[in-house]
Amino acid sequence: MLTLLSSATSPFARKARIVLAEKKVEFQLVEASPWVADTPVAAANPLCKVPVLTLDDGTHLFDSRVIVDYVDSVSPVARLIPEAARQRVAVRRWEALADGICDALVLAVLEGRRKAAQRNTDWITRQRAKIDAGVAEMARELEDKPWCNGEGYTLADIATGCALGYIDLRYSELDWRDRYPNLAKLAEKLGKRPAFAETAPPAGA
Ligand SMILES: N[C@@H](CCC(=O)N[C@@H](CS)C(=O)NCC(=O)O)C(=O)O
Numbered sequence: 001m002l003t004l005l006s007s008a009t010s011p012f013a014r015k016a017r018i019v020l021a022e023k024k025v026e027f028q029l030v031e032a033s034p035w036v037a038d039t040p041v042a043a044a045n046p047l048c049k050v051p052v053l054t055l056d057d058g059t060h061l062f063d064s065r066v067i068v069d070y071v072d073s074v075s076p077v078a079r080l081i082p083e084a085a086r087q088r089v090a091v092r093r094w095e096a097l098a099d100g101i102c103d104a105l106v107l108a109v110l111e112g113r114r115k116a117a118q119r120n121t122d123w124i125t126r127q128r129a130k131i132d133a134g135v136a137e138m139a140r141e142l143e144d145k146p147w148c149n150g151e152g153y154t155l156a157d158i159a160t161g162c163a164l165g166y167i168d169l170r171y172s173e174l175d176w177r178d179r180y181p182n183l184a185k186l187a188e189k190l191g192k193r194p195a196f197a198e199t200a201p202p203a204g205a
Contacts, residue, residue: 006050012049053071099163
């Protein structure tokens with residue numbers, strides 16, 4: 001059976017878990033922090049990051065974009081990445097935007113955890129500017145459409161929902177629901193899907 005090394009707060013791992021669930025692919029979830037000394041993540045991924053999907057033959061797939069690509073292609077159930085080139089690249093662009101917001105958030109959070117004397121507040125401000133601009137771009141592109149791309153639910157919505165959920169966890173001051181009601185509406189709709197509800201990051205983590 002497939003095994004996913006995951007951490008409950010990682011938006012990248014959440015994206016992979018949601019795609020596995022939506023595609024109805026069975027897998028074993030293994031909770032593993034990449035930050036502890038004896039982490040199993042290091043042996044599976046030389047970059048020591050989650051998520052990692054281990055296949056039946058022992059191959060370790062990383063990062064989350066490779067994992068979702070693989071999972072979407074192995075099962076015909078509910079395609080999440082369109083096949084047509086323009087549509088596919090539009091969905092992957094949404095994913096790059098959402099993942100980029102999460103990357104900036106991770107960097108800002110790690111910097112914020114440093115001792116005050118070592119902390120570079122300009123760096124945090126720089127990362128927050130990327131997050132603010134990224135979310136504004138999401139809202140602008142979503143307009144008043146029901147889904148991020150095309151006529152239905154895709155990886156674009158999943159990646160966007162995971163990024164917004166991670167902002168709630170780590171940067172709630174952004175207040176994106178009030179600023180961008182179209183994103184709030186999308187997030188509310190996504191939150192009703194079992195795959196989203198079951199993978200919501202633990203509050204206060
Ligand atoms: N681009 C990677 C990012 C993964 C990532 O940054 N994961 C974080 C958790 S949210 C991690 O494992 N960090 C450990 C580290 O940087 O050492 C992906 O999409 O999978």
